[in-house]
Amino acid sequence: FGVPFVRAVCLTMPSIFSYESAEVDWCESNFVRSAVIAEYYNTISNVSFFLLSPALLYLNREYCQKKAVPLYFVSGLLLLVGAFSMYFHMTLSYVGQLLDELSILWTLAVAYSFWYPQAYFPKCIKTRRHFFWLTGITTVISTLMSFVKPTLNAYALNCIAFHLLYMTRKELKKCNDKRVHRMAAVMVMWWALAITSWISDRWLCWLWQAINFPYFHSFWHVLIALSLLYCCPLVIYFDVTYEMPSFKPKLEYWPSDSWPVVVPYVTLEEPHKQC
Numbered sequence: 459f460g461v462p463f464v465r466a467v468c469l470t471m472p473s474i475f476s477y478e479s480a481e482v483d484w485c486e487s488n489f490v491r492s493a494v495i496a497e498y499y500n501t502i503s504n505v506s507f508f509l510l511s512p513a514l515l516y517l518n519r520e521y522c523q524k525k526a527v528p529l530y531f532v533s534g535l536l537l538l539v540g541a542f543s544m545y546f547h548m549t550l551s552y553v554g555q556l557l558d559e560l561s562i563l564w565t566l567a568v569a570y571s572f573w574y575p576q577a578y579f580p581k582c583i584k585t586r587r588h589f590f591w592l593t594g595i596t597t598v599i600s601t602l603m604s605f606v607k608p609t610l611n612a613y614a615l616n617c618i619a620f621h622l623l624y625m626t627r628k629e630l631k632k633c634n635d636k637r638v639h640r641m642a643a644v645m646v647m648w649w650a651l652a653i654t655s656w657i658s659d660r661w662l663c664w665l666w667q668a669i670n671f672p673y674f675h676s677f678w679h680v681l682i683a684l685s686l687l688y689c690c691p692l693v694i695y696f697d698v699t700y701e702m703p704s705f706k707p708k709l710e711y712w713p714s715d716s717w718p719v720v721v722p723y724v725t726l727e728e729p730h731k732q733c
C-alpha cells in the first residue's frame with residue numbers, strides 16, 4: 459500500500475462535499491430546472507432570509523441604537539443561515555446539511571443567550587454571564603452530537619419552537635397590550651403554516667409528487683422567515699420591558715396601522731421624561 463493506493467481510495471470515496479451526499483433529500487425533484495442547482499425552488503426561496511435581516515435591523519433601529527449587539531448578531535447569523543441553506547439545497551451535500559443545521563442551532567443559541575428573560579433562568583444560574591456559559595456548553599455538546607444522526611437534527615431544532623410557544627403563552631398572560639396579543643397570534647399563524655409545510659414535504663412527498671406539486675419545503679423557507687419577522691419584535695418588546703426599565707416599548711406597524719398587511723416593529727418611549 460503506497461501513496462498511489464491512498465490516492466486511489468480518496469478519489470473513489472464519495473466526498474462529504476459531493477452533490478447528493480446528504481442524508482436527506484427534499485421532495486422537489488433534483489436537477490430539473492438547472493444542471494448545477496439540485497433543488498431550484500428550495501434554493502432560491504432562501505432569499506427570504508436576505509430580506510428578513512435588513513428589515514429587522516431597519517425597522518427596530520431605535521432598539522439597535524440603544525442596544526446594538528443582540529440584533530446585529532442575530533441578523534448576521536440569519537444571513538448565514540440563508541447562505542448555508544442555499545448551499546445545502548444547491549448541492550444536497552453532507553457538509554451543506556450540517557452547515558444548514560448547525561447555523562440554525564448557533565443562531566438560536568445566540569438569541570437565547572441575549573434575550574432569554576432572567577425570570578426564567580434555572581435556579582442555579584444567577585447572572586446573564588452564567589447563562590451565556592450554560593448556553594455555550596449546551597450548544598457545543600449539541601454540535602458534537604449532531605454528527606451522530608444528522609437526520610434527527612432538524613426534528614430536534616423544530617422542537618425548540620414549542621419551547622418558544624410555551625414562553626410566549628406565559629408572557630402573554632402577564633401582558634394587557636392588545637397589539638402584543640395580535641402580533642403573537644399572527645406569529646403563531648405563520649409558524650403553524652410553516653411547520654405544516656415542513657412536515658408535509660417530509661412525510662407526504664408521494665402525494666405531492668403524484669400531483670406534480672413538490673414545493674412545500676420552499677414555502678417553509680418563506681413562512682418561517684415571516685414568523686421570525688413577528689417573533690423578533692415580540693422578543694425585543696419583552697427585552698425592553700425587563701432589561702431596559704428606563705424605556706417603555708411600543709409596537710408600531712409598517713407601513714401604517716391602516717394597511718391590511720403590516721409588519722410590526724418596536725419603538726422606545728422614555729416614560730419618565732419631563733418636558
Ligand SMILES: CCCCCCCC/C=C\CCCCCCCC(=O)N[C@@H](CO)[C@H](O)/C=C/CCCCCCCCCCCCC
Nearest residue numbers: 543565566569570573574612615616619622649685689693
Ligand atoms: C428568547 C429566544 C428568542 C428566539 C429568537 C428566534 C431566533 C431564530 C433563530 C433561527 C431560526 C432559523 C430557522 C430557519 C431555518 C431555515 C433553514 C432550513 O430550512 N433548514 C431546513 C433544511 O433546509 C431544516 O430541515 C430545518 C430545520 C428546522 C429549523 C427549526 C428552527 C426553529 C425556529 C423557531 C422559530 C420560531 C418562530 C415562532 C415560534 C412560535
Ligand SMILES: [Ca+2]
Nearest residue numbers: 483484485486
Ligand atoms: Ca429533492
Ligand SMILES: [Zn+2]
Nearest residue numbers: 500543675679
Ligand atoms: Zn431548507
